[in-house]
Amino acid sequence: MRKRLLIVDDDPAVGSALGKQLAGSQWLEPCGQAENVETAWRMLRDVRPDLVLLGGIREAERGVLCQQFRLAFPHLAYIAACEPRELAWEPFFRNLGIWVIAKPIQPGQLEALAMQHASLQVLPMGGVQAGGAPAFAAESGSAPGLHVVAEAKPVQPYRESRSSSKHLITVYGPKGGVGKTFLSRELAVYFSLQKRDGRPLRVLAVDFNLDLGTFATSLNLPRSPNLFTWVQDIDARLQELVRRHGKDPLDVRPEEWQEYVAAVKMQPEEVDKYVVTYEETGLHVLTSPRDIRYSFEIRDYHLYLMLETLKHSAYDVILIDTAPDTTDATIQALFFADRVVMVGNPIVDSIENIQRMLKLLREAEYPEERIQLCMNRMQKREMFTLDEIRAYFHLHPSQKIHPIPDDAEVKKSINTGTPMVLHPGRSAAKEAIEALGSILLPLDSAKNDSVKGKAKERPALLKWLWR
Ligand SMILES: Nc1ncnc2c1ncn2[C@@H]1O[C@H](COP(=O)(O)OP(=O)(O)O)[C@@H](O)[C@H]1O
Ligand SMILES: [Mg+2]
Structure with missing residues (x-):
């Protein structure tokens, strides 16, 4: 089963390029692009991605945003795409259990991560735990945990809690x-x-x-x-x-x-x-x-x-x-x-x-x-x-x-x-x-x-x- 990739990036070109590049992929399919934080929250809830690619969003601090996403949707895998000069962040992101890739984004790298995601399960707050195929992808709708994931918690957007x-x-x-x-x-x-x-x-x-x-x-x-x-x-x-x-x-x-x-x-x-x-x-x-x-x-x-x-x-x-x-x-x-x-x-x-x-x-x-x-x-x-x-x-x-x-x-x-x-x-x-x-x-x-x-x-x- 192909993993669903949500792209969070304010540049529409990123989504359209990846859409073309991943058209024939057997591992990964883009399921949408959010160009701002509000849309990202809505799509996380509605389009049910497996992986989230965080490119650049001008209005938000990416590290914090990602942490907020992970708190509300701990079962997803997160990938931060960094400019070469930003790669110094890598250890920090890794410490938080976020994958890091370098820009320009290579679709092959994303596919490799999707493959890995099929055999590794990301724990709620950091660390990657070896295991079988993730329950939400491999099991049927009757799996005990599945409806739990579907029962998405009310999402508190980051900015809202700030005020x-x-x-x-x-x-x-x-x-x-x-x-x-x-x-x-x-x-x-x-x-x-x-x-x-x-x-x-x-x-x-x-x-x-x-x-x-x-x-x-x-x-x-x-x-x-x-x-x-x-x-x-x-x-x-x-x-x-x-x-x-x-x-x-x-x-x-x-x-x-x-x-x-x-x-x-x-x-x-x-x-x-x-x-x-x-x-x-x-x-x-x-x-x-x-x-x-x-x-x-x-x-x-x-x-x-x-x-x-x-x-x-x-x-x-x-x-x-x-x-x-x-x-x-x-x-x-x-x-x-x-x-x-x-x-x-x-x-x-x-x-x-x-x-x-x-x-x-x-x-x-x-x-x-x-x-x-x-x-x-x-x-x-x-x-x-x-x-x-x-x-x-x-x-x-x-x-x-x-x-x-x-x-x-x-x-x-x-x-x-x-x-x-x-x-x-x-x-x-x-x-x-x-x-x-x-x-x-x-x-x-x-x-x-x-x-x-x-x-x-x-x-x-x-x-x-x-x-
Ligand atoms: N403003 C201060 N003036 C004098 N002694 C202080 C002051 N602040 C802390 N101390 C001393 O430093 C010690 C260690 O403080 P503590 O709050 O336990 O440090 P930390 O929690 O950072 O390890 C305290 O037991 C106290 O004796
Ligand atoms: Mg102390």
């Missing part, structure tokens, strides 16, 4: 010990003190340090329930679904498993069962598991289901603390985010790694305006000035690096589980954190007294830093 008032903020830094967990805690507590339209914000902090997370510790919170409780419930539900289809969960092949995953529906309210509450401010926390071994059992599809569910939950702000790595959990947290706080210290190794990460994200066309750089632990006299660091990062003139001063109180505040933003009185670190919070989530100052107050406080911080 919603919900905010997902990921705190990331490609080096350990720079202050990610500290800043995540402070920002989460800060947001939980803010109001919108007279109502306190509903805030959830998520610890994505799956193996060695300490977010709960930093607030003296219990570690159960936690993320793994949720994972176990997802698995129980998956197994029940499989049994209802008359199968033994142990006999389910990986490619079928993925279709069951797509069929699991989580209600956004269910998240409540897995969070602990920081009573002082009402902040909710989804903590990482206590036992490192549990983290080995958390799979990409668990993370995908959780993030999808959180995206539709009632929280106004979801703040994710991450590990200093490039694993699936971290990459998903970066791609799901509306804003990223990229944390570093004014030390060469930290600066170097941020530069390397920025390079990778730029190559993947990650929207850089989403990233807020933050230099934590700034001392009064640093070897590198923020201007020098900015120049090194090649930041856009509008992009500022946000400084957070080094403060001896931080250690104590972590040891006692008392956030700096709850300390009475003023300190430079507290003011810098609050200023960062209001940059990440500007609230209507007319309706929010605390933000109004803060605007006045900022010069004190600047004076402290530039003195």
Whole structure:
């Protein structure tokens, strides 16, 4: 059976050329071309492609778009066609489970991938899993998974979710010990003190340090329930679904498993069962598991289901603390985010790694305006000035690096589980954190007294830093 290829490219010539070149192919048939993002979403749903070729679309960032497509249609295979100069993206795309080919597009290459697709199954979020022929192509309409795929989920176009008032903020830094967990805690507590339209914000902090997370510790919170409780419930539900289809969960092949995953529906309210509450401010926390071994059992599809569910939950702000790595959990947290706080210290190794990460994200066309750089632990006299660091990062003139001063109180505040933003009185670190919070989530100052107050406080911080 020929695989159906959807072409996503704003140049109509690409589709017409491929149409001619693939006319006699026994492996592949183009099933349409989408010249903009909106049409692409509609065609993904309506024309039922097997493979999606992503050429250029001017209005969209391709890496992000592809990630969005994959979240809504995880069973499809995605191919990015890159200009030779863009081939540096290849490792990044591959890491996400996307195939990469060089332009000009050779129809033979596409056919080879279609052949490969017949014997390999792409997992929902990255990695390619060896297996038999994919269930949706090789099996009849009565196959248990098939109707699952047909039951396409309501698709949330990327731009739509952007305009919603919900905010997902990921705190990331490609080096350990720079202050990610500290800043995540402070920002989460800060947001939980803010109001919108007279109502306190509903805030959830998520610890994505799956193996060695300490977010709960930093607030003296219990570690159960936690993320793994949720994972176990997802698995129980998956197994029940499989049994209802008359199968033994142990006999389910990986490619079928993925279709069951797509069929699991989580209600956004269910998240409540897995969070602990920081009573002082009402902040909710989804903590990482206590036992490192549990983290080995958390799979990409668990993370995908959780993030999808959180995206539709009632929280106004979801703040994710991450590990200093490039694993699936971290990459998903970066791609799901509306804003990223990229944390570093004014030390060469930290600066170097941020530069390397920025390079990778730029190559993947990650929207850089989403990233807020933050230099934590700034001392009064640093070897590198923020201007020098900015120049090194090649930041856009509008992009500022946000400084957070080094403060001896931080250690104590972590040891006692008392956030700096709850300390009475003023300190430079507290003011810098609050200023960062209001940059990440500007609230209507007319309706929010605390933000109004803060605007006045900022010069004190600047004076402290530039003195
Ligand atoms: N602004 C700061 N001033 C002083 N010490 C800090 C500051 N930020 C972080 N620290 C120290 O750095 C340590 C590591 O921070 P942490 O948030 O755990 O880093 P990460 O999550 O990036 O690994 C903290 O325990 C704290 O002692
Ligand atoms: Mg940490």
